[in-house]
Amino acid sequence: MDSLFWLPKHTDLGAAISDARREPDPATRLALAARLAGFQRDFTLTGRLDRLAVEGLAGLAAGQAQPGPGFTPLRVAILASHTVDHLLPAIRVAGLQRRLALSTWLAPYGMYRQALLGDNAELAAFAPQVVMLALDARDAPLQLPLHASESEVAEAVEARVDELRLLWRQARERHAAQVVQQTLVPADPPVFGSFEGLVPAAPQAVIERLNTGIRAAARRDGVLLLDLAWQAAQGGHGQGIADPVRWHQAKQLVSPTFAPLYGDLLARIAAGVAGLSRKCLVLDLDNTLWGGVIGDDGLDGIRLGQGNPTGEAYLAFQRYAGLLAQRGIILAVCSKNDAAVAEAGFAHPEMALRRADIAAFVANWDDKAGNLRRIAAMLDIGLDSLVFVDDNPAERDIVRRELPEVAVPELPEDVSGYPACLAAAGYFEAVSFTTDDATRGRSYALNAERKAALGDSTDIAGYLRGLDMTLAAAPVGKAELPRVTQLINKTNQFNLTTRRYTEAEVALLADDPDAVALALRLSDKFGDNGLISVLLARPDAGLPPDELLIDTWLMSCRVLGRQVEEAVLGVLAAAAVRRGKKALVGQYRATPRNGMVAGHYQRLGFMARPAPQGAEPGSTFWQYALTSNPPLTHFIKVTET
Incomplete structure (x- = not known):
């Protein structure tokens, strides 16, 4: 069970699974399985959890049941050159832990080329949203003699890639x-010892070169990696992953012992694709960011910085948190402390983190569960976006019990293990990295300044004029695709339909001349808010040809109340008129998270209309006449590319 060491231990997980199996309702058993998946488990217990959930998952996949609150269905096709049947339960259970209802389809053993290059009706009917290529180093090895030259090796590697x-x-x-794409784990031990890397055609040198080529091509082609080679390198030559006995007996590259972690590695990528990666790291202070209690020990008494092993370990953890902030993870503080005393800690000369790095700072003597709710509200994000790090086991247990949506890693005793624990847990798995990501933390801090300015204003119109806002609208192009797809898959509250799309699906719609795909950015006197809205509109078979269906309209909650909706509608209306359209049709699909936009279309002047022919049930539809509705007023300058 050590492979999932960041999860808490259950007192008796096996007995809890047995109790859950007595529940007659499949949906309830599914929910229980998802909760129990949040504990450490081995291969056997993982299989039992999968059997507990299987009926509920099948109901979701067949459309016989609706996803429960927080469950996101996702279809994953696995095409492998090695045996992976024993890994499917681990993949599905790891998905449940991340509120993913994963449906899996497995190609026949070794038939990955035929599945993709031929007309595979079964795969087409499954309609995968994610295709996983799980290949091994023994599959179609490069036939190179050991004395092959550098150029011969390079040519063979290029052909394989x-x-x-x-x-x-x-x-x-x-x-x-x-x-x-799964990277390749070396199949055999070195032939030349430490000299292996200096021989171009040595087996491990070839595998390393193949993986380098795969990574470079994946970066160019928008392919994600399950980097099994890095996992193997972290544990030595295949340690914990490959078992030679299992390979020769059943062609299992991944041993059953490693299955729970393998499932987690794939599920965290799937969660990233579905927009379910966490986005905010909430930190305790005393004995978490520094050693000691600042209220008792004072600024000079806390342990932090060079010259002391413990102080250096706390500094290393701060630096790791700072790197997460640089890639776009929001940092927040939740501490039982006097606010002024807590903030004074950031004046310590050895602090790697500064107060300006913290987007939400809550320090008081209230319970931490309530304060985490406050932080989520301050940042306009869900509790399921938070990861809470606290050295106190009692506080961790309380938060897990009171706020099961919040991820709470089980930290090691020594702070020197905190960065590795946080990294291993995979809460912040990335599927893209853009300039907007790098500036996200700062944008949340700037939003707090905007809220303060609103409090100082005497009227809302004066406040909005004073913001000096500019909305920049541009068609979704190749550069915007990763971030646009990211927003589509993670935005829940201001999202009229909550449809999820892959990058390839967004690209197809963006390339359609009859459709409108817009990426919208907002800036003001405080700074750039980044990409804040995505709009996808398209013709629909159930509508007249002169009407355009608003397929997806989502917006960041950070810009609510600033008339951005009116400005965005103006941009869309102009684009529709240029395409000869006479009306826009808006669809609202209610979910447990998007109730805030239930009246969105009505507020903007849309009129209720019957559902188009063939429309999915449970939605309401609204029509906006482009020829008769007057332009909407707002205080935003609009620029269009």
Whole structure:
């Protein structure tokens, strides 16, 4: 069970699973399985959890049941050159832990090329949203003699990578799926010892070169990696992953012992694709960011910085948190402390983090569960976006019990293990990295300044004029695709339909001349808010040809109340008129999270209309006449590319 060491231990997980099996309702058993998946588990217990959830998952996949609150269905096709049947339960259970209802389809053993290059009706009917290529180093090895030259090795590696790129392209074009490529784990021990890396055709040197080529091609082609090679390197040569006995007996590259972690590695990528990665790291202070209690020990008495092993370990953890902030993770503080005393700690000369790095700072003597709710509200994000790090086991247990949506890693005793624990847990798995990501933390801090300015204003109109806002609208292009897809898959509250799309699916719609795909950015006197809204509108078979269906309209909650909705509608209306359209049709699909936009279309002047022919049930539809509705007023300058 050590492979999932960041999860808490259950007193008796086996007995809890047995109790849950007595529950007659499949949906309730599914919910219980999701909760129990949050504890450490081995291969056997993982299989039992999968059996507990299987009926509920099947109901979701068949459309016989609606996803419960927080469950996101996702279809994953796995095409492998090694045996992976024993890994499917671990993948599904790890998905449940992340509120993913994963449906899996497995190609016949070794038939990954045929599945993608031929007309596979079964795969087409499954309609995968994610295609995983799980290949091993023994599959179609490069036939190179040990004395092969550098150029011969390079040519063979390039040919193999080009073949993979063809398969990736087929997966995208045929299924509009996000492709995930598994890197190659060395199959055999070194032949030359430490000299291996200096011989171009040595087995491990070739595998390393192949993985380098795969990573470079994946970066160019928008393919994600399950980097099993890095996992193997962290534990020595295949330690914990490959078992030679299992390989020769059943062609299992991944041993059953490693299965729970393998499932977690794939599920965290799937969660990232579905927009379910966490985005805020909430930190305790005393004995978490520094050693000691600042209220008792004073600024000079806390342990932090060079010259002391403990102080250096706390400094290393701060630096790791700072790197997370640089890649776009929001930092917050939740501390039982006097606010002024807590903030004074950031004046310590050895602090790697500064007060300006913290987007939400809550220090008082209230319970931490309540304060975490406050932080989520301050940042306009859900509790399921938070990861809470606290050295106190009692506080961790309380938060897990009171706020099961919040991720709370089980930290090691020594702070020197905190960065590795946080990294291993995979809460912040990335599927893209953009300039907007790098500036996200600062944008949340600036939003707090905007709220303060609102409090100082005497009227809302004066406040909005004073913001000096500019909305920049541009068609979704290749540069915007990763961030646009990211927003589509993670925005829940201001999202009229909550449809989830892969990058390939967004690209297809963006390339359609009859559709409108817009990426919208907002800036004001405080700074750039970044990409704050995505709009996808398209013709629909159930509508007249002169009407355009608003398929997706989402917006960041950070910009609510600033008339951005009116400005965005103006941009969309102009784009529709240029395409000869006479009306826009808005769809609202209610979910447990998007109730805040139930009256969105009505407020903007849309009129209720009957559902188009063939429309999915449970939605309301609204019509906006482009010829008779007057322009909406707002205080935003609009620029269009």
